[in-house]
Amino acid sequence: MLPASNLARVKRQKMFETEQINIALEIQQYCGDQGLPPPIIQWNWIPFSGHWGISTPFFQTAAQEAKAGKKINISQRAQEIAQSVASHFQNRPEFERVEAVNGYLNLYYSTNEFARRVVDEVLSNGVRFGRGEARGKRVMVEFSQPNTHKAFHVGHLRNVILGDAVSSILEFAGFDVVRANYYGDIGLHVIKWLWNYLKFHEGEEPSGDMVQWLGKIYAEADQRYEEDPAVQEEVRALFGRWDRGDPEIVALWEKTRTWSLEAFDRLYQMLGVRFDHVYFESEVEESGKQLVAGLIKQGIARDERPEGAVIVPLDDLAGTKDKFRVLVALRSDGTSLYATKDLSLAIKKFEEFNLDTSIYVIDVRQSLYMQQIFKTLELMGYDWARNCYHLAYEIVNLPGNVTMSSRDGTIVLLEDLLREATSRALEIVQQKNPELPQGVKEDIAKTVAFGAIKYSMLSRDNTKIVTFDWNSALDFNGQAAPYIQYAYVRANSILKKTEKKLSDNLAVSYPLNQAEIELIELISRFPGEVQRAAKEYRPLYLSTLAFELARSFNDFYNQCPVLQAEEPIRSFRIRLTTAAKQTIHNCLEVLGIRAPEIM
């Protein structure tokens, strides 16, 4: 229930929200006048009705009466109250029908009037339809976080796709979003790579796919490192040289790092993902070490060197048991760990960007680690630590619960997946539209293939493991992006054959049929679903809505002739088709999926 005093603060994030709040207040007023406890109004869509409207139950009101001592049958009493309220709302122009059923009050909108308003709202806002009002809150989303000098596989892809979608959704919902990447450009893995390069690949220049080439050298290095203690010794020595700033090593590091960064730039560009700010581990390493020294002084960290490392005994400090465990903040040899750098980086983010919220898109296996970092920051006295949020997602596995690992060679390279998916899509375009120019066909194939891959990851909840297999990854049928894209193409195909200028926003003067009503209802849900997805960081709500919009449009397409229809039906259906196309576009847009004009 929204108290009247809060009414002015309610932003119009959903369509018709103001109307709904006003009616809710009126119902509460009415119940109060009748001597009933004020009901909590929770508007739902009316199920099974096939009409457009809102609904709210009165069980709670009845239950409150029962608790107050009245001897009543609750469901019966709820129906009585609903009936009473319904009679109060009888003969109101904004509702076509008002009824009380099973303890619910059902308010059926005047369908044609609301249809007009929904379609008009979409058409007048265009690409901005569904966009929330600016909130004046800044949120940083850190995602992708690749290691340089390593391969990029399908497991990493889920992070990028999720982070990108969440960023877009938040931005569309009204937040000021800073998309941040954080490269692991230094550390043991890089030194191992450099060692292997110097020893076995000296002077080689990258060839073919850069990320793959770098990854191959890394995998090789890792294997030699694991198998041979002498290698470990050499790598440590090399790490020492790097630490001392040996010019030859630093130069090689800089050169190869650049190769890697350029390759990632191309990769993100290909995926249609951009970042507003980029951080590097190398830039927070020194500040991290200093920060840990400070922690020791403050008595937050315990220096157990030389026998042990520098640790933060979180459970002792927080007064918990077996909850936060112990965070290792610095190695016993004084070299930095992830934690060393993450603590420093967290502070840097808030200082540089004046954030309200800081989101970390990182897989679920690092949940404890993330809580340790946030807790440590809190103990350091940073109040904003509670505005740090770990957006955990489950990993991508291979069949048989096999974790993707470069070391074990159990990976599906991004490159391979994209190539395979694109060629499969191209084959289908070839069949459907052989007359199109080759370049156009290739564009469509890419759009479809990338869309399919992104959608398959976004249409599953963050907490669900994705099991990768080629068959389902390359399946373009059913609930998948190509289905949605095809509905968009069909809408476009109708519109191409109409006059450029849309007719005016006239009242709908014919009885809408079922398919039209459902389509309009789904369109009207979009702004609310954007807010819900933003609030819970769940693109799933929008990937589901996109599919439902597409299915509903296909239904409309089959049942409702547009171009052949008589006026004024024809004009309205053209407007509705335009609105559906726009809404599908906006919905896919925030998911990072493009829609082709033809396919």
Added chain:
RNA sequence: GCCCCUGUAGCUCAAUGGAUAGAGCACCGGACUUCUAAUCCGAUGGUUGUGGGUUCGACUCCCGCCAGGGGCGCCA
């Protein structure tokens, strides 16, 4: 041992504490002289892991148990 996640149709997954738990895939049967069949229509398919509790009402919230996965001092 402690903590987290998951368990829903044969399979992969949805479902604001609300009315009759829905899609896709697979399987079976239909629909292109039509705004593109990458589509649509129909049929089959359920003790929501299990036992309690809270509630007018539980797939949803709480507790126990079972099963699977993950995490827990110098990896990232």
